[in-house]
Amino acid sequence: MEKEAGGSPPLSMPINVKQELTVPNHSIISRRGFGSSGRSISLLANHFKVSVNAKDAVFYQYSVSITSEDNRAVEGKGIGRKIIDKLYQTYSSELAGKRIAYDGEKSLYTVGPLLQNRLEFTVVLEGSFAKCEVGSPGNGGSPAASSKRSKRSFQSKTFKVEISYAAKIPLKSIALAFKGVESEHNNQDALRVLDIILRQQAANRGCLLVRQSFFLDDPKNFTDVGGGVTGVRGFHSSFRTTQGGLSLNMDVSTTMILTPGPVIDFLKANQNVQEPRYIDWVKAKRMLKNLRVRHELRKMEFKIIGLSEKPCNQQYFVHLFLCNVIQKLYLQCKEHHWLKNLDKAFDRMRTVTDALINYHYDDDSVLSACGVSIEKQLMQLKVGNSEDCFPRNGRWNFNNKTLWKSTSIERWAVVNFSARCDTSQISRDLINCGRRKGIQIGRPYTLIEEDPQSRRGPWKKKCLSDFGIVTQCISPFKINDQYLTNVLLKINSKLGGINSLLAIEDSRHIPLIKDTPTIILGMDVSHGSPGRSDIPSVAAVMLIFVKI
Numbered sequence: 001m002e003k004e005a006g007g008s009p010p011l012s013m014p015i016n017v018k019q020e021l022t023v024p025n026h027s028i029i030s031r032r033g034f035g036s037s038g039r040s041i042s043l044l045a046n047h048f049k050v051s052v053n054a055k056d057a058v059f060y061q062y063s064v065s066i067t068s069e070d071n072r073a074v075e076g077k078g079i080g081r082k083i084i085d086k087l088y089q090t091y092s093s094e095l096a097g098k099r100i101a102y103d104g105e106k107s108l109y110t111v112g113p114l115l116q117n118r119l120e121f122t123v124v125l126e127g128s129f130a131k132c133e134v135g136s137p138g139n140g141g142s143p144a145a146s147s148k149r150s151k152r153s154f155q156s157k158t159f160k161v162e163i164s165y166a167a168k169i170p171l172k173s174i175a176l177a178f179k180g181v182e183s184e185h186n187n188q189d190a191l192r193v194l195d196i197i198l199r200q201q202a203a204n205r206g207c208l209l210v211r212q213s214f215f216l217d218d219p220k221n222f223t224d225v226g227g228g229v230t231g232v233r234g235f236h237s238s239f240r241t242t243q244g245g246l247s248l249n250m251d252v253s254t255t256m257i258l259t260p261g262p263v264i265d266f267l268k269a270n271q272n273v274q275e276p277r278y279i280d281w282v283k284a285k286r287m288l289k290n291l292r293v294r295h296e297l298r299k300m301e302f303k304i305i306g307l308s309e310k311p312c313n314q315q316y317f318v319h320l321f322l323c324n325v326i327q328k329l330y331l332q333c334k335e336h337h338w339l340k341n342l343d344k345a346f347d348r349m350r351t352v353t354d355a356l357i358n359y360h361y362d363d364d365s366v367l368s369a370c371g372v373s374i375e376k377q378l379m380q381l382k383v384g385n386s387e388d389c390f391p392r393n394g395r396w397n398f399n400n401k402t403l404w405k406s407t408s409i410e411r412w413a414v415v416n417f418s419a420r421c422d423t424s425q426i427s428r429d430l431i432n433c434g435r436r437k438g439i440q441i442g443r444p445y446t447l448i449e450e451d452p453q454s455r456r457g458p459w460k461k462k463c464l465s466d467f468g469i470v471t472q473c474i475s476p477f478k479i480n481d482q483y484l485t486n487v488l489l490k491i492n493s494k495l496g497g498i499n500s501l502l503a504i505e506d507s508r509h510i511p512l513i514k515d516t517p518t519i520i521l522g523m524d525v526s527h528g529s530p531g532r533s534d535i536p537s538v539a540a541v542m543l544i545f546v547k548i
Contacts, residue, residue, distance in 0.1 A: 044378040046352055047247040050239065052171060054371030059169040059193045062108045065162040074159060077104035079125075081203055083159050084108070087123050094119065099365040101197045108163060109193050111369040117165035126156045169193055171370055174246060187241065188524075194239045197366045201359065202237075212238040213253040228270035230259045235355045248361070248374050250352045263293055263323045281307065293323040301326065349378065405498035406438035409491075415448045417456055423447045426479060433484040439492060470494045519543055 066074040066083055074080060084102045088095065094115070101109040169189045177187040195212055202214035215221065215234030223231040236253040239246060259266060264276050267284050285307045294301050295318055302318055353376070361367060361374050416423045427444050434441040450459075456473060463469040472491050476483055489499050522542045528535025 044349070046251050046349075047240070047242070047249050047379040048356060048377070049375040049379060050246040050248050051373045051375075052175070052246060052371055053373065054369070055172045055175050057111050057171045057370045059109050059111060059171065059190065060113050061166045061169055061193075062110070062114070062163045063166045064102070064106055064108045065164075067160045067162075069158050075105075080104055083123050083125060083161065086125055087121050087161055090123065091121055094121070099369065101193065101200050101366050103196045103199070104203070107166070107196075109169075109196065109366075111366060113165075114163070119163045121161045121163070123159045123161055124156050125159060174241065177241065191239050191241065194367075194370075194372070197364060198237050198239075198361070200366075201361070201364055205359075207234070208232070208255075208257070210253075210255055212236055213255065215253075215255060224259070225256070226269070227272070228259050228266040229256050231255075232257055233351075235352060237355070247379060248356075250356060252348045252351050258291075258325050260325055263288070263320050263325055266325050292326045293318075294326055296322050296324060353378070402436075402438035403489075403492055403497060403499050406440075407492055407495040407497040408440045409434075409495070410442045411445050412441070413446045413448065414444050415450050415456075415459060417450050417454060418452060423449075426474075429479060430484055430487070433481055434488055437485065437488055437492075439488060439497075 064080075064084070066080060068074055074083070081102065081104055084100070088100060095110075096115050098110045098112060098114065103109075168185075170185055171190050173185040173187040173190050199209055199212070199214075203209060206217055208215040208217070213234055213236045215232045221233045223233070225231045232255050234253045234255070236249070236251045238249050240249045241247075259269065264279075267279050267287070268274065268276065270287060271278075271280055271283060273279060288304045289306065291304045292301055293304060302323070308315060308317065356374065356376060362372075414423045414427055424447065427447070431441045431443070460471050460473070463471050470491075472487060472494065474487055492499055520543065522540075524540055526538045526540070528537070
């Protein structure tokens with residue numbers, strides 16, 4: 001165990017620590033039994049069980065290239081979705097009537113193949129704007145009385161769309177992963193396609209998309225948080241794999257947007273002033289840079305690149321007083337107090353279940369072609385002694401409960417990097433708390449008082465890299481049972497224990513794991529999004545020893 005503090009790293013291990021370390025002889029510790037005290041309660045998880053009937057379905061991935069009339073690539077997600085929607089409306093017969101799932105960028109997916117591996121389409125996209133016709137004196141001399149708006153189409157835009165075959169992604173790769181059967185296809189690719197289908201459905205409903213979180217443009221979901229910023233409630237939705245099968249994970253989500261409306265009203269609210277003459281235009285210039293606005297008379301969108309200091313008679317310009325702010329994510333308020341004041345547990349549960357019903361995922365044509373059906377009830381979670389529990393105030397509380405599979409700690413040490421900490425008392429409290437959770441912890445092998453100027457980095461590197469010793473850092477301001485429980489949950493997981501399982505996972509659906517002690521190696525590479533060559537790829541490897 002170690003205690004976090006600041007300071008400069010030492011050049012070597014402290015001289016008062018014995019360097020000779022013996023390699024322990026590890027053996028599997030059998031559980032002595034289950035607790036019998038307490039009462040059995042039910043706990044719900046924000047997962048919905050998913051069934052896949054058409055397990056032989058195959059997703060076909062196609063690369064999408066969209067260019068304008070002047071052969072310039074079209075990369076905007078919004079315009080891309082409009083073009084693909086228009087393409088489907090116009091050429092559905094050439095697509096063999098297959099419904100498509102489009103990620104908004106470079107990839108398109110179908111259930112089964114298209115008629116050809118390479119297709120080219122010409123898509124004509126029309127737009128419109130409102131033209132204001134001002135009346136003449138013959139109409140009473142009042143422009144307001146005779147002004148009207150007439151909607152007419154302007155010059156249509158033509159786009160060239162090329163669709164070419166890229167890969168096959170069989171849906172059965174998910175089922176094979178559950179059975180422990182090796183497959184040439186990564187089941188994560190199939191999960192990614194299913195998530196893209198969810199995103200497309202939300203986009204068709206006009207939702208604001210933030211990765212796998214969806215925010216519907218509904219005033220009842222908006223909360224004014226001040227400063228020209230509006231808080232928006234939505235929900236997160238994505239498919240996940242568990243030991244018991246496929247599930248749909250849903251949760252309440254929140255984000256911030258700039259409050260739509262006149263730009264001047266936004267600046268007044270942002271700077272907390274009552275009149276435009278009090279606006280600090282130096283601050284306003286920074287705030288408005290790269291902001292997209294809509295001119296109310298011309299009905300066109302513009303991007304603000306700066307505020308000019310030239311007089312009006314020396315330039316062409318868009319009058320700021322006639323522009324409205326377009327809905328945009330405001331990422332500088334992530335830690336706003338409004339985000340901490342979330343709904344209560346039962347409100348969140350109702351929001352999630354209502355979203356599942358209202359979005360009619362089972363009726364989606366692409367999901368239906370895959371035979372995907374989703375149950376409407378939340379899944380249950382199991383803790384130690386097969387207890388089922390309901391959450392309280394939106395939290396899964398492990399107080400007075402044992403862990404599903406606890407570990408035993410015989411030899412451990414405490415390193416204190418802060419003179420303010422009573423390591424002896426923390427050790428006793430941790431041992432007592434662990435005993436109540438089913439974790440048998442012996443007395444610490446040694447207590448080391450390190451120089452407060454030292455840093456824990458070299459210690460952690462030496463323990464993990466050189467000796468393979470598991471470490472856990474704590475930096476508490478207040479030690480209580482809840483804090484120690486959270487620390488023990490991390491320790492138990494690092495040592496191979498299992499804190500809890502979904503109820504469906506307890507059914508032992510995976511044959512190899514339920515019968516034989518198994519080591520699972522997980523490897524993955526995370527890449528930057530398309531077009532972001534400045535973001536490095538990160539590889540990660542982990543292993544889990546499972547003996548249920």
